[in-house]
Each structure stands twice: as C-alpha cells, then as structure tokens.
Amino acid sequence: MDATGGLAGKAVTGPSRRRRLPGLGDLSETRFWAYWLLVPSLVLILAVVLYPTLWGIGLSFREMRLNRLDLGTGFVGLKHYYAMADDPVFWLSLRNTVVWTVGAVVGELGLGLAAALLLNKDLPGFRAASVLLLLPWFLPNVVAGHMWALMLDPRLGVINDMLVKVGILSQYKAWFADPDLALAAALVVEIWHGFPFFALLLLAGLKAIPSDYYEAAAIDGAGPVKQFWYVTLPQLKAIIVASVVLRVISLVNSPDIILILTGGGPGRSTLVLSLHAFLKVNKEFNFGSGSAVAVVLFLLLMAFSYLYVRLSNVMRD
Amino acid sequence: MPMAGTQRSRKIGDALAMVAVAVLVIFAVFPIVWAFLISLKPEEDIVTATLTYIPRRVTFENYVAIWTRSNFPTLILNSSVVTLITVAICTVIGTLASYAVARYRFLGRRELMMFYLVIRMFPAVMIIIPLFILMRGLGLLDSRFGLALAYTTFLLPVFIWMMKGFFESVPNDLEDAARIDGASRLGAMVRVVLPLVLGGLVATAVFIAIGAWNEFLFALMLTTSTGSRTWPVGLQLMVGEFQLPWGSLAAGGIISIVPVMVLFALVQRALVRGLTAGAVKG
Numbered sequence: 001m002d003a004t005g006g007l008a009g010k011a012v013t014g015p016s017r018r019r020r021l022p023g024l025g026d027l028s029e030t031r032f033w034a035y036w037l038l039v040p041s042l043v044l045i046l047a048v049v050l051y052p053t054l055w056g057i058g059l060s061f062r063e064m065r066l067n068r069l070d071l072g073t074g075f076v077g078l079k080h081y082y083a084m085a086d087d088p089v090f091w092l093s094l095r096n097t098v099v100w101t102v103g104a105v106v107g108e109l110g111l112g113l114a115a116a117l118l119l120n121k122d123l124p125g126f127r128a129a130s131v132l133l134l135l136p137w138f139l140p141n142v143v144a145g146h147m148w149a150l151m152l153d154p155r156l157g158v159i160n161d162m163l164v165k166v167g168i169l170s171q172y173k174a175w176f177a178d179p180d181l182a183l184a185a186a187l188v189v190e191i192w193h194g195f196p197f198f199a200l201l202l203l204a205g206l207k208a209i210p211s212d213y214y215e216a217a218a219i220d221g222a223g224p225v226k227q228f229w230y231v232t233l234p235q236l237k238a239i240i241v242a243s244v245v246l247r248v249i250s251l252v253n254s255p256d257i258i259l260i261l262t263g264g265g266p267g268r269s270t271l272v273l274s275l276h277a278f279l280k281v282n283k284e285f286n287f288g289s290g291s292a293v294a295v296v297l298f299l300l301l302m303a304f305s306y307l308y309v310r311l312s313n314v315m316r317d
Numbered sequence: 318m319p320m321a322g323t324q325r326s327r328k329i330g331d332a333l334a335m336v337a338v339a340v341l342v343i344f345a346v347f348p349i350v351w352a353f354l355i356s357l358k359p360e361e362d363i364v365t366a367t368l369t370y371i372p373r374r375v376t377f378e379n380y381v382a383i384w385t386r387s388n389f390p391t392l393i394l395n396s397s398v399v400t401l402i403t404v405a406i407c408t409v410i411g412t413l414a415s416y417a418v419a420r421y422r423f424l425g426r427r428e429l430m431m432f433y434l435v436i437r438m439f440p441a442v443m444i445i446i447p448l449f450i451l452m453r454g455l456g457l458l459d460s461r462f463g464l465a466l467a468y469t470t471f472l473l474p475v476f477i478w479m480m481k482g483f484f485e486s487v488p489n490d491l492e493d494a495a496r497i498d499g500a501s502r503l504g505a506m507v508r509v510v511l512p513l514v515l516g517g518l519v520a521t522a523v524f525i526a527i528g529a530w531n532e533f534l535f536a537l538m539l540t541t542s543t544g545s546r547t548w549p550v551g552l553q554l555m556v557g558e559f560q561l562p563w564g565s566l567a568a569g570g571i572i573s574i575v576p577v578m579v580l581f582a583l584v585q586r587a588l589v590r591g592l593t594a595g596a597v598k599g
Binding site for chain 2: 026064115121125126129132135142146150151200254259277281291295301
C-alpha cells in the first residue's frame with residue numbers, strides 16, 4: 001500500500017498523493033474542517049495570551065513581590081489600585097504618556113502624510129526613495145535608540161556639531177540630561193522611527209483614490225488646496241482613523257525606546273505608564289503592583305479606542 | 318503663453334518635491350549612515366575635540382572587537398534560533414488559521430478576527446508579568462523555546478491578518494477546479510493555493526522574523542543568562558555595564574541590522590502589498 005502509494009505519487013501528481021495522508025485528507029472533507037484548521041492557533045493563543053492575561057488581572061488584586069516572599073501571595077483587594085491613585089508618580093507618568101503619545105502621533109502622522117503626498121507624484125527615483133523611507137520602521141529599537149544617542153551625545157554628538165556650525169546652538173547641549181528637553185528629544189527619535197508606518201499606509205491609500213475624483217474637482221474649479229481638503233482627506237479618512245488607533249496602541253504599550261534612551265529620566269521627566277509598570281516588575285520585583293498599572297493602562301486604551309472609533313464614525317455620518 | 322507658465326510652475330513644483338523627498342530620505346537614513354561611519358573609525362578618531370565626518374582611516378577593528386572580545390556571536394546565535402522557532406510556529410499554525418478565515422464562512426469568523434485584533438491592545442507588560450511567573454513554573458524561563466512562544470503572543474495575530482489578505486487574493490475557482498479533479502480540500506489548499514501565495518507567505522514570514530529578531534522587552538524580562546539571551550538585550554547590557562566603546566557599539570548595531578536590511582530588500586514588494594492590503598480595502 002505504502003509502496004504503491006509512493007510510486008503512484010511519483011507517476012501521477014494528482015489525487016493519488018492524497019492517499020499518503022488518508023486521515024487528514026478525509027478529515028478535510030468533514031463539516032468542521034474550518035474549525036480544525038483554527039484549533040492549533042486558538043490553543044496557542046489561549047495558552048500564551050488569554051490565560052496569562054486573566055492570571056495577570058488576578059495578580060493585580062494580590063500581593064506578589066519576588067524580593068519579599070515573606071509577604072506571601074494573599075488577596076489584597078484593591079490595595080494596589082488605591083496606592084496607585086495616591087501615587088504622584090502614577091499621575092506624572094500618565095501625563096507623560098499623554099504628551100508622548102499625542103506628540104508622537106501628531107508628528108508621525110504629519111510627516112507620514114507629507115511623505116506620502118510627495119511620493120504619490122511618481123517622479124524619477126521616488127520608488128527607491130519610498131523603500132529607503134521605510135527603513136527606520138524596520139530597525140530594532142535598541143539600534144535606533146543607540147544610533148540617536150550617539151548623534152545627540154553632549155560631547156561628541158554630530159547633531160550638536162551641526163547645530164553649532166549652522167549657528168542654531170551656541171554650544172553643545174546635553175539633550176537627555178535636561179528634564180525640559182529629554183522628552184522632546186526622545187520624541188524626535190520616536191517620530192523618526194514611526195513616521196514610515198503612516199507614510200506606507202497613506203501612500204497606499206492615495207494610490208487607491210480614482211483619478212476621476214480629482215478631474216471632477218478640477219472641472220468644478222477646485223485648486224490643489226481645495227482638492228486636498230475635499231477629495232484627498234475624506235478619501236484617506238478611514239485609513240487615518242485605523243492607523244492612528246493602531247499606532248496609539250503600540251505607542252502607549254511599548255516603553256522600549258524610552259527605556260533605551262533615558263530609562264525614564266532625568267528624574268522622572270520621561271517616565272511613561274508602560275515603563276512605570278515595567279520598572280515596577282523589572283527593578284522592584286513588585287509583580288502585584290506592576291500588574292495593577294498594566295491593567296489600568298489596558299482599560300485606558302480600550303476606552304480610548306472605543307471612543308475614538310465611535311467619534312470618527314459619528315463625524316462621518 | 319499661459320500654458321508655458323503652468324508648465325514652468327509644474328516643473329518648479331516637481332523640483333521642490335524632489336528636494337523635499339531628498340531631505341526626508343536623508344533624515345531617514347542618516348542615523349544608519351552615521352553609525353556605519355563611526356563603526357569604521359578608529360577609537361582616537363571618534364573621541365576627538367573636533368568631529369571628523371568622513372573617517373580619515375578606515376578600520377575594521379571595531380567589528381573584530383565586538384565579534385571576538387564579547388559574547389556577541391552567542392547572542393546572534395540565540396537570536397537566530399529564537400527567530401527560526403518563532404517563524405516556524407507562526408508559519409505552520411498561522412497558515413492553517415488564516416486559510417480558514419480567508420476561505421470559509423463559519424460561525425464566529427468576524428468575532429475571531431476582531432479578537433486577533435484586540436489582542437494587539439494588550440499591553441506587553443500585562444502579558445510579560447504572568448508569562449514570567451508561568452514560564453518559571455514550567456521551566457521555560459530563560460530558554461530560547463520559551464522566548465519564541467512568548468513572541469507568538471503578538472506575532473501570530475499579525476501573521477494571520479497578513480496571510481488572510483494574501484489568501485483572499487487567490488480566486489476561489491482554482492480550488493474548485495482542483496476539487497472537481499478529485500483533490501480533497503487539504504490537497505487543494507496545499508498543492509493549488511499554497512504555491513500561488515508563496516511570495517506572500519515568504520514576505521509574511523520575513524515580517525515575523527524581523528519582529529522576533531528586533532524584539533527587546535520580552536527578551537529583557539524572560540532571559541537571564543547567556544544561554545538564551547538575544548542580541549538586543551546583550552547589546553543593551555554591554556552599553557550599560559561595560560561602557561561599550563562607541564566604535565564597538567556601532568559595529569554591533571550594523572552587524573545586527575544587516576540581516577534585517579537584506580531580508581527587507583528581498584521581499585519589500587510583496588511585504589508592502591501585504592501590509593497595505595487591509596488599509597486600501599478600508
């Protein structure tokens with residue numbers, strides 16, 4: 001059976017090869033085939049995402065400090081949440097999170113839109129340029145962070161050197177040592193890292209707008225500005241809404257680039273909520289309290305995404 | 318005469334657009350170019366009173382230093398293993414799942430895709446904390462397999478969303494024809510559809526691979542020794558603990574982004590298509 005199946009498989013490429021896997025082939029003819037295909041992914045997601053997440057939410061109501069095991073892992077109710085509400089560090093990092101996220105999204109969307117509008121002109125060399133512009137988005141945070149740290153260095157940084165040569169600065173600045181500048185400097189790095197995401201999606205959106213829309217607008221006497229306002233923007237709106245939600249989620253959730261650039265300092269001037277939660281776990285080993293911050297972060301994001309999508313739908317109608 | 322005027326203003330507009338794009342490209346690639354230039358400079362040319370832009374003497378000693386005088390090769394090996402395991406898991410499991418959601422209309426399909434989208438909203442920290450404790454209990458902490466499993470938490474949903482688009486771009490008729498010829502559903506999927514989406518599958522796998530290769534936060538939390546530590550964590554620790562010299566840091570960075578740039582260059586066409594497919598459909 002096996003031998004003939006193998007031979008037949010070589011001679012005839014058609015259905016005979018199926019006989020090697022009679023079980024699966026037959027299974028695929030049953031009514032529940034679609035569900036069978038989904039089972040592995042569901043099992044994995046349940047095991048590595050859903051179960052840990054529920055566990056983590058439970059953890060936020062319990063005591064757990066890996067460096068104070070004598071405290072036990074008892075149920076403490078809302079203790080961590082009350083402590084959070086009284087903690088000025090929480091409120092400061094919440095404020096920083098808002099500044100960080102809004103600043104980054106505005107900067108990235110603005111620069112991304114500008115890049116997409118320019119690249120949509122299809123002039124010579126623009127295809128290569130659009131590929132090069134994507135590079136920052138694919139670079140690892142660790143390398144991106146350190147490349148910029150080298151460029152912004154207070155003694156040997158090339159950006160300081162350029163700014164002094166051009167005459168914008170009178171002397172080198174220690175960007176990440178100044179509490180008033182550190183967040184802005186980190187934002188520049190983040191915008192560099194994230195704007196290609198918007199450029200990519202918006203360029204695809206621009207290419208999908210039928211050219212007759214513009215022709216019709218031109219016949220009606222609309223100039224470039226009016227065409228942008230009444231044709232381009234409404235057509236891009238769905239993409240802008242969706243990409244902003246996705247970007248906000250990942251900006252709020254991932255402390256990577258701030259962790260690498262400043263570690264939250266100087267002082268706590270660049271401490272964002274996700275980093276606050278991570279440091280609670282990674283430095284203080286306070287798993288219960290860290291989980292509580294993460295849960296609050298998640299709830300804030302859910303509320304934001306819901307309201308934002310709702311509001312943008314309302315405005316469309 | 319008015320025609321000539323508009324033509325001239327269009328030419329000026331195009332020229333301005335080209336200048337603006339050039340500025341953007343310089344902004345995008347300058348950090349990489351600068352890190353590359355630093356990696357080629359000897360230490361005494363990096364730490365100087367007056368900055369030299371173009372290396373006066375090109376040297377590879379920084380690359381030799383990071384490769385031979387640190388555990389960088391081990392870190393790169395660990396990252397490669399973790400990346401391969403992640404890609405293998407996502408490709409096998411994710412292909413099956415994305416084919417199902419692309420081809421079949423079943424109860425809960427929309428909800429399932431929403432669920433895979435909402436998972437992105439889970440803060441990494443919220444998953445890292447319990448994963449740390451659970452993996453410690455299972456002996457998966459500080460193992461390359463455990464880290465790869467952790468990466469599937471955010472990469473598998475991305476894989477499924479991207480591959481769904483590629484599967485949907487293959488017309489149904491081809492499977493129907495194969496089915497009439499006697500192929501089973503599985504046979505039609507493996508021998509008819511998969512070869513057609515191969516380009517998309519490779520691009521999606523590359524995207525997942527880049528995500529796993531670059532990942533920092535999970536690795537920082539879930540690895541504790543050189544047995545499983547990946548290069549982003551290792552490089553970060555070298556900077557923090559040993560005051561890694563600039564030249565070596567830049568060389569390490571360049572080494573680690575070469576695979577990313579090569580893979581990206583190879584599949585960028587299909588990758589851009591896959592990443593933007595959802596966006597254009599709205």
